[in-house]
Amino acid sequence: MKDSYDKKIQLRCVTCGDIDFDFNEDKTWVKCNRCEREYLGGYDELVELNQKNIESELNETREEIKKDLEKDIQDMFKKAFKGNKNIKFK
Numbered sequence: 900m901k902d903s904y905d906k907k908i909q910l911r912c913v914t915c916g917d918i919d920f921d922f923n924e925d926k927t928w929v930k931c932n933r934c935e936r937e938y939l940g941g942y943d944e945l946v947e948l949n950q951k952n953i954e955s956e957l958n959e960t961r962e963e964i965k966k967d968l969e970k971d972i973q974d975m976f977k978k979a980f981k982g983n984k985n986i987k988f989k
């Protein structure tokens with residue numbers, strides 16, 4: 900299993916899908932550099948509009964962790980029962 904599953908979730912412009920934004924200092928205003936759409940609700944609005952992406956990204960991460968974990972557990976069992984001929988692993 901990896902030590903870190905840090906994922907950067909990329910916020911995207913909901914209009915054009917670009918990831919290049921302009922922020923003001925406290926991120927209460929965001930503008931897409933490509934289509935120039937302004938998010939007057941700022942960063943919060945952008946996050947809210949990206950909620951679906953964020954969720955699917957998190958689901959992917961969860962799957963990834965699950966797979967790694969299962970592999971680890973299998974390896975652990977294999978090690979624990981090494982030399983025991985009565986137990987076979989497929």
Ligand SMILES: [Zn+2]
Pocket residue numbers: 912913914915916917931932933934935936
């Ligand atoms: Zn845009």
